[in-house]
Amino acid sequence: xxxxxxxxxxxxxxxxxxxxxxxxxxxxxxxxxxxxxxxxxxxxxxxxxxxxxxxxxxxxxxxxxxxxxxxxxxxxxxxxxxxxxxxxxxxxxxxxxxxxxxxxxxxxxxxxxxxxxxxxxxxxxxxxxxxxxxxxxxxxxxxxxxxxxxxxxxxxxxxxxxxxxxxxxxxxxxxxxxxxxxxxxxxxxxxxxxxxxxxxxxxxxxxxxxxxxxxxxxxxxxx
Numbered sequence: 770x771x772x773x774x775x776x777x778x779x780x781x782x783x784x785x786x787x788x789x790x791x792x793x794x795x796x797x798x799x800x801x802x803x804x805x806x807x808x809x810x811x812x813x814x815x816x817x818x819x820x821x822x823x824x825x826x827x828x829x830x831x832x833x834x835x836x837x838x839x840x841x842x843x844x845x846x847x848x849x850x851x852x853x854x855x856x857x858x859x860x861x862x863x864x865x866x867x868x869x870x871x872x873x874x875x876x877x878x879x880x881x882x883x884x885x886x887x888x889x890x891x892x893x894x895x896x897x898x899x900x901x902x903x904x905x906x907x908x909x910x911x912x913x914x915x916x917x918x919x920x921x922x923x924x925x926x927x928x929x930x931x932x933x934x935x936x937x938x939x940x941x942x943x944x945x946x947x948x949x950x951x952x953x954x955x956x957x958x959x960x961x962x963x964x965x966x967x968x969x970x971x972x973x974x975x976x977x978x979x980x981x982x983x984x985x986x987x988x989x990x991x992x
Contacts, residue, residue: 774898777817778803779810779824779836780855789823789884796891807835814843814850821851821898826863837863844870851898853877855884862966864908877903919982922964930957935980 776798780786783805790800798821802813806829814822822843824836840852848871856863856878864878877897884890893903923931933943940958944951958976965982967975 772797774798774821774894775801775817775819776821776823777801777810777813777819779805779807779813779822779828779839781805781825781828781832785881792884792887792890793894798894805829807839810836810839811842821853821894823853823855823894826854826856826860834863837866841866841870844876848872849875851875853879853894853897853903855879855881857881859905859907861908864904865966868902868904874900874902878905878908879903880905880907919965923961927957927961927964930954931961931979931983934958934961934976935983 774797776793778786778789778793778800780789780803786803786805790803793800801817801819804810804813807824810822810824813819822840824840826834826836828835837854840854843850844852844867850871852867852875854863854867854877857880859880867876867878870876875897877893879890879893896903920928920931929947930943933946938946940954941951944954947954961979962975965979967978
C-alpha cells in the first residue's frame, strides 16, 4: 500500500462529505476528488484513477441506488478497483450485489454509523485497499439469514411451481398439471425469479439458477 492512499469520495451531503474528507486527510489518505452525485463520481475516477473509491449508495437524482450502480460499473470496468460503499440502513441485496462484483475482493459495505468510530472506519478502508473485504457485521447477519434458504420466501404455490420447473416441465406442462392458465404459471415463475434475486440478464439462465436454489434448499427432493 502506498504511503498516501488517493481517494475519490462521493457523498451528496455536504457536511458529511467535508467531514469524511477531513478525517481521511488525518490518516494518510489524500482526497483527490469529492463529489456529490454518481455521474461526477465516474468522471472523477476516470480522471484521477484513485487507489480507493468511497461512495454513498443513495445520491441524486432519484436517491435510490445511483452510488451502488456507479460502484458496480467501476468494478465491471476494473474488477480490482477498491470500492467501499456507505449506507444508512442494512440492505442485504445491495451488499450481495457488491460482493458478486469482480472476484469479491477489495470491496467494503459499511453502515454510516461506523464512521463514528474513526479507528474502525480507517482500519476497514486500509483492509479494502490492501486486498481484503469488509462487510458490516449487521449486514453479514442479514445476508446469512437471507441466503440460508431463499426458497423459504416462496409461497406454497410458488414452491410447487418451482418443483415442477426443477423436474424439467415447461410452463405449458405445468399449467396442465395444476389446471391453471399458462399465463398464471408465467406470473408465478416471474415472482419466483424475483424473490430469489435473479434479475433479467442477457447471459444467465435464470430458470437453471432457480432450480439450483431449489435443490440446495430441498436436497431430498421433497416438496
